[in-house]
Amino acid sequence: MELTGAQIMIKCLEKEGAEYVFGLPGGAILPTFDALYDSKLKFILVRHEQGATHMADGFARATGRTGVCLVTSGPGATNTVTGLATAYMDSVPIVCITGQVATHAIGSDAFQEADVMGITRPVTKHNFLIRDVKEIASTVRKAFYIANTGRPGPVLIDFPVDVSRAKTEFIWPENVHIRSYNPKPVQTGSSYTADQIRKAAATINASKRPVLYVGGGAVVSGAEKELFEFVEKTGIPITTTVLGLGIFPETHPSSLRMLGMHGTHYANYSVQGSDVLIAIGARFDDRVTGKIDKFAPHAKIVHIDIDPASISKVVRVDHPIVGDIKPALRDLLKEVKNLRPQIKDWTKQIQEWKEKHPLKFKQQGSEIRQEYVIQQVGEITKHQAVVTTGVGQHQMWTAQWYGFSSPRSMITSGGLGTMGYGFPAAIGAKLGRPKETVVCFDGDGSFQMTMCELVTASYYKIPVKLIVMDNGHHGMVRQWQQLFYRERYAASELGKSNPDFTGIAQACGVFSMSIQKNDEVIPAIKKILAHDGPALLHVKVARTDNVYPMVPAGHALDQVMDMA
Amino acid sequence: MKHTISVLVENHFGVLNHVSGLFSARGFNIDSLAVGETEDPTVSRMTIVATGDDRIVEQILKQLNKLIDVITVEDVTGDDMIDRELMLLKVSADQATRNDVMQVVNTFRAKVLNVSPDTLTLEVTGSESKVDAMLELLRPFGIRETVRTGVIALSRNRELKMPPSGIAAEGPVRKSASKKTASSSRKKAVSKAD
Structure with a gap:
């Protein structure tokens, strides 16, 4: 027919x-x-x-x-x-x-x-x-x-x-073959060799200050188990990019949390001090590396990635391993040894950094801090929710404070930095994983770019939980203007022009509430999470907070600014 | 330095757009690009001459390889290769200068395609440097117009490998579930990254 x-x-x-x-x-x-x-x-x-x-x-x-x-x-x-x-x-x-x-x-x-x-x-x-x-x-x-x-x-x-x-x-082609496209070099055995694995392992085994730097490629490959075993076997400390968050539990003592522009002091110091950096499914983005010619200056670099074009694109790699991360890590795991005895001084040094420079924020009066809201959502959801974000300050604070523990739980626009991404992404995520709690942290600026989809969430009754952090600014822009543009705040203030977010939500048929005092945070989170259907929590937060730690663009990773 | 890159691509709609777009998007410079059908009508060969240091050229090769329609990429610069370019040019030549121009034409084994009272139209084939040299020698007479094809090249010994046809195909199996191996033995040139 x-x-x-x-x-x-x-x-x-x-x-x-x-x-x-x-x-x-x-x-x-x-x-x-x-x-x-x-x-x-x-x-x-x-x-x-x-x-x-x-x-x-x-x-x-x-x-x-x-x-x-x-x-x-x-x-x-x-x-x-x-x-x-x-x-x-x-x-x-x-x-x-x-x-x-x-x-x-x-x-x-x-x-x-x-x-x-x-x-x-x-x-x-x-x-x-x-x-x-x-x-x-x-x-x-x-x-x-x-x-x-x-x-x-x-x-x-x-x-x-x-x-x-x-x-x-209609004829359905059962098989696909594209002669010019061979996506699985590993399985053909034509990509990385046993020799490359052995050489990389020898370098790792000889290291005194190794660090794992893991990105979104490890999530795509589904390599969380292999990665966990790798860390357990070797004792090598591990930091992740924003897209790698969740691939390794941040409560684990070997976790250095996120690195880069808004990464932890200890992650950035560790990378800078490392003698062997093992990059896995990561692409040396400028938000991660800071000033490139001062990045990890003493490190030999092992790089596992499925995309050959990622290898030596930004940083010259000493040990390339081109292939799917999961099997590549499994192969590498066989060759590496327990490094704990030989890296004792290194882990001790890192521990000191951790104690001296923890992530922190200051609670003052009844004013709500975004970090606190995110931290409390983390506690209340037992760090098990699927989290999406917009782009800006709230995104970086989410990366720092939620406490990710499983892969595919942090859904954020890392590379392009697309404001307005979080809310529609949450709708898609919830449809994909209907049994799980899906929370979107958004900023007042970011949210307004795609808030028309409130109607979509409402019409299809997609129960996403939206937390709009309203600081009345394009906060990250304001932060850069304060720090790098002599406090000339060109077009970054939203406060006077922001709409009534709860009113808009209600008009679209979405349950909503608004809070502005610190002691309202926990009950409000519980209420929107318990609500049967999509819900929006509008949070009036401190207006001029900055995200710290911060490595200013174009600086080396260890040139960290922090709050006084 | 200049690199000559030989690329086999699928001969269909949009391929040139993908290749040229890649060069502009990544900020690579193309000195010349020549493209035409091969002995297999489903395949075209591009000869690209590009300038860059080793790292840039490595990236060019890798990024070309990533394009879905690119079958094989090789940097043939170091090879024992034959490279040719064809140029048509119209040069001023009247009674007084025609003999002098003809001397150059003969020296370069160029062909005269057309004679008019005050011009000669010539065809010359050769390596890029030969074509450049002839152009320089004729410049004093007055070059009216030129057109060049860009370099095309073939390696004397090496042939670009095509994947064997009729390979067992593979479906879009979910990553984690897939145990099947793609039996394609074709190795894209740049995957040997070590």
């Missing part, structure tokens, strides 16, 4: 195991929505396409499965660009299907036409334009395959409306 291209597209999504599709209809994608009408796929209608991509992204990060978006041509497609770029920077698997004008009209500046292939090339792992109805099934198959293998990333399919109306026999 012949099916339309649109019907084939929907059948392919079903076959790929998609559960939710996030999006918004429009002219060029209407045939596909018509086919969706007959499908069991659960569709989430967003208020803005950026929200759809962040929801798909949150779903993917929370579950490891590929998130799916379906939007129309032109403005629908261009609205996904921020979400695609966010996913691309943080290696998140998304398949985004955009409607396109009919093939004969492409290039004619037709209504709602945009050069989506050109626009999205730099923000996707790959993109496709389908020009023949017979190519749909194989293209979708390839798209999902590319998105969630190797180093994952977003893949876009541009789907012209005439192709979606054309008819053909």
Whole structure:
């Protein structure tokens, strides 16, 4: 039986195991929505396409499965660009299907036409334009395959409306093979060698001051068990990037918590003092390394990563191991020894740093500090919630104070730093892990970028818990202006123009409450967590707090600023 | 220094956009890029000449390799290779100067494609430096117009490896669940990172 291209597209999504599709209809994608009408796929209608991509992204990060978006041509497609770029920077698997004008009209500046292939090339792992109805099934198959293998990333399919109306026999390709794409170099045995593992292990075994530096790649690989065993066996202290949070329990004595611009003193000092730095699924981002030529100046660097292009991109690597982290760590684990006796002085030194420079904040009067709210949510949820964030001060404080204990529990835009990411990502995460508590910490500035999705959470009754920290500023911008721009606060104050957040939530059908005194924090958290449905807690917090510790941009990691 | 990079790519829509976009997005400089179909009509070969230190060139190779449509990448700079460029040029030549121009033409084994009362249109093929040298020698006569193809190159001994066709394919199995091994034996050139 012949099916339309649109019907084939929907059948392919079903076959790929998609559960939710996030999006918004429009002219060029209407045939596909018509086919969706007959499908069991659960569709989430967003208020803005950026929200759809962040929801798909949150779903993917929370579950490891590929998130799916379906939007129309032109403005629908261009609205996904921020979400695609966010996913691309943080290696998140998304398949985004955009409607396109009919093939004969492409290039004619037709209504709602945009050069989506050109626009999205730099923000996707790959993109496709389908020009023949017979190519749909194989293209979708390839798209999902590319998105969630190797180093994952977003893949876009541009789907012209005439192709979606054309008819053909539906043939599902059971297998995918792309001769120019070989995502699993490890399993072919053609990538890292036993010799490379042995050499890396010898360097580690000879070290006096080793440190593990672990990023989001370890989360993607699902290597938490191997990593834990590695630390238990060797006794090597471990720090994570913001995307690596949760891969290793922060309550463990070997944990140095997060490193980088707002990392702990002891993580940064340890990296700077290390003689061997073992980077795992991390990419030496400038927010992590500080001034690059002063980064870990004495260290030999071992780098495990699935993406060969990450190796020696920023920092010259001594021992590259290209491959999937999980098996690579397992191989390395066999070769390394217990280093505790030989690194005793090192761990003692680190312990001293830990005692001398703990993370801290000052409680004053009844004013609410963001750190306190985050810490209390951590306690009340027993550090087990799935947490998402926007971008800015609240994001860094969440990284510092929540106390992450399991992988895929910190969902945040690390690479692109996309304000407005947290709330829609929380909706996607909650759909992916419905039994778990999902909390979004957001800032007043960040939240306003995607708050239209309150309606989405309300309409579909998605019980996410949203905590909006209202300091009346773009707080991180204000902090930089105070510290580096002679207190000239250009366009960073929101206080006078902020809306009534609880009123907006109520108008959208979302339960909400507002607090401004410290003793209200715990009861309010408990109340919104207990509420059956989506809920927003508006917290009036101290207006001019800064995030510390802080390594100013362009400084070496050990040049740390801290509060007096 | 200048590197000559040979790239086999899928011969379909959008590939050139991916390659050229990569160079601009990463801030790599292209000196020249020549592209055309190969003996296999599904495959095109690009010859890219790019300038950069070793680290930049290493990144160029790795980033090219990451592109889904790129089949094989090799830096053939150090190889014993044959490289050629073709240039068409129109040079001023009247009765007084035509013989002098023809001497240069003969020395470089160039071809005369067209003669007009005051110009000669020439074709010259050779290494980039030969083409440059001829251009310099003709410059005093007055160059009217030129067009160059960019360098194309082939290694004398080495052939870029294509993956064997008809390999057992592999489905998009979830990462953690997958025990199947991709049987592709093709090794992308840069994965030997050590």
